[in-house]
Amino acid sequence: MFSRLRRLPILLFPLCISLISCFSNAYGNEEVHSLNRDDIIISKLHRVVDRSLLEEIEKNGLASVSAGIVGSMIGVSWVGLKTAVTTGSASPLFIDFTMSALLTGAALGTLSVVSRTYLKTPFDFFSRPLTWGVYKYFQVRDWVLHEEPSPELEQKYSEFLDPVAERLKAVVEQVFDVPADYWTITPMDMSAPNAFATSGYNIAVYHSIFPLAKNQAGMACILGHEMGHVLAKHVGQSLSDVIFLNKLALASIPFANSISQNRETQADEIGIYLTALAGYDPSECSRVWDRMTAFGGNLREVVNIFLSTHPTNKTRMNALKQHGNALQEYYSNKPQVLGLGLEYSL
Template identity: 85%
Template structure:
């Protein structure tokens, strides 16, 4: 009886905090009509980056609570796995279909939503040493596995990438007061077309994605997406999910993947706003994912839900097409625009 009361009180406290926070944040999202065009876009950009608690519940609440419950009730016990390997008389699988596990999981799932809203910055700082290690390891792999790029090719890569990076860093400095020199944007000679970001303002872009970017507007969409991960503190949020959703139990991973897919969509939206503010055509962002689909195909939606941390290329293309259309009036009235910028060619 004591355990039931304990976990019921934890869940009730979490729910009360969430409801009170929702009411307190409901007054912070009123539309501001007295702003110029840039300020309207910047205001929307802030809203996308700093979701209120009620918005986080709308996007990820169900997956969070379900993931917390499943992670508490069934999965792999790493202690049991170690015992099974060393002694051989234990099962690595744990199953706990009790009310205590249910309430504990629901409480942890609710707290995960609260932590993603209010504790993402502390978790982001906690994740920085690991993120720095991942970034440096990628640089070492690039150096160890690939021949050094010729000086002529390096120059071509730089002429295509650097102007885009500088414009996006200037936008981040103007809008978020993040000094341009904070960002480290590195190109790497990896085979699979990709880019990634870590906490601490580090971004890596693989040369193999340059042809799919096709032009500097496309590259702005890719870099803007990665900057979106950094600005929204997604690495810190991932760390909090590992803790609250008990991802080490493995059973909650499909629900964690659903949350991760929503983060990718959020980073796409941040990226298209940054692209437009930097002066590049935002409608190109959807075409980047059209080219991605042509290059790598598209997973079936039902398979993608369980296996991937990213939405399907088709889903991303459709969402970005919607945002691109919404931004066209702003972009067409912007005094100085760059259009698609330089095309990529070797």
């Protein structure tokens, strides 16, 4: 009798799992049917921006712990560096292959993962004065080094850029409750095609990147990427990495770069979702990186790990092509789409 009762939970366990699965599927189907296409895309976008701890561990856990361990075992000691500078009698480098250093590094690497998930908002807040200063420095540098465009050229830049910026700001306001007037998007006349964002909703777009954007859909991909950095609080995450990982440890560069490259990939994904929600063709995002590759070439993958905080152009192009294909059904059924928008021309 008692032996049969002991077996009863084992017999009931599969039945409970089946019932839970049925209820979950029923609820999941009801949820999917209750959402429209925009809601589904917005839900996916939120998941991309706000990674859970498990997702952060999956994406960056191994690289973080490895960087922490290597940074604790091999690197530059601030005390040793100070002594070497003042007395010249010590080496700033240290090597510590002890169990204590290994465990300390593993703990710091783990803390960096936790901080990127749960402390990115305060770190992002602390980084704002510094990044504001960097933004202002580039504004002043642009003003000192370059002549202002003519009024006619300024108008052409504005006609091309402003409608894209306004549509993206409206989408972000709707999806993330970030007021449109928070954003400052400043064109700058730098030679290298580039754009960058700060943690305080400031974005700089170089005029030299306009031809590579080619059209307003391409510009939406570029602006959306920079907005993705801000929304995901990547600057704050980078600050936490400086604190928890010894960035002076040269041996940790491949691991630290891997984390940075993953942030760029995340910003690309956020950007292509924002592009589609704004009504521009998301398939253009991969073609932007095709044009980037034609302009600047492409580093070999292995070399890129050691030299760059960004993925290779080819890697980004392939990833965006997959995301673009996945978004095509949504985009093709979206009313009042803009396609590629205006073509850029001087």
